[in-house]
């Protein structure tokens with residue numbers, strides 16, 4: 001069965017190729033993303049962010065199809081893309097953070113962009129900020145927040161529309177170790193109801209958060225399977241790192 005037709009997949013790409021000029025960033029990639037947390041691993045330049053850009057509808061493949069929440073968006077019209085966007089949450093690697101907005105205003109703005117009904121926006125924004133332990137800072141301007149706080153507001157805006165698909169590009173970068181632990185619980189919680197796709201370079205994030213892992217190498221899928229299957233690959237010590245190193249070799253070692 002092709003992964004793009006996997007009935008359990010909330011999102012899937014089928015034989016997608018993306019080129020930037022003469023560079024092939026993704027080369028015939030097929031992957032399905034079910035409910036739960038899928039970790040995307042791979043060395044710098046492997047194609048992780050490019051794959052996330054397809055899943056967020058920010059980019060389209062040169063070849064192949066992208067199916068999101070039951071809609072084939074590549075072939076569909078603008079309406080299909082718009083309705084899908086309203087049901088996706090995205091945390092990009094960096095987001096313009098509107099320094100004069102308060103945290104609450106920013107999350108409400110994200111709710112408006114995702115077409116959350118106006119009477120629900122404020123409550124949903126407060127609830128999302130509470131879930132990332134930022135309710136005390138809801139009235140502070142974004143320009144005055146620390147890097148870790150901004151990251152938490154970033155997660156709040158990605159979940160404010162209760163999305164079925166959540167895309168997180170290196171969500172724990174810039175967090176201190178204690179914050180990272182809290183984040184992992186939060187991401188695991190999101191994975192109970194949504195398909196979460198998370199790119200990361202941190203083996204600990206993967207070990208504590210992900211149900212499934214896909215490893216990309218030079219634009220191709222090198223591995224896809226469960227955390228246990230990755231750890232069971234031949235390697236020194238049965239960890240995420242040793243399984244990953246077995247797949248990508250020492251030059252790909254970025255974990």
Ligand SMILES: Nc1ncnc2c1ncn2[C@@H]1O[C@H](COP(=O)(O)OP(=O)(O)OP(=O)(O)O)[C@@H](O)[C@H]1O
Nearest residue numbers: 020023024025042043044045046047048049050051
């Ligand atoms: N807009 C772009 N224009 C040209 N080349 C690009 C563009 N975006 C990405 N690339 C190239 O495509 C390849 C894949 O990049 P991508 O950002 O998807 O990798 P990544 O796995 O997310 O890397 P990292 O771990 O460094 O974030 C790289 O060679 C990159 O230089």
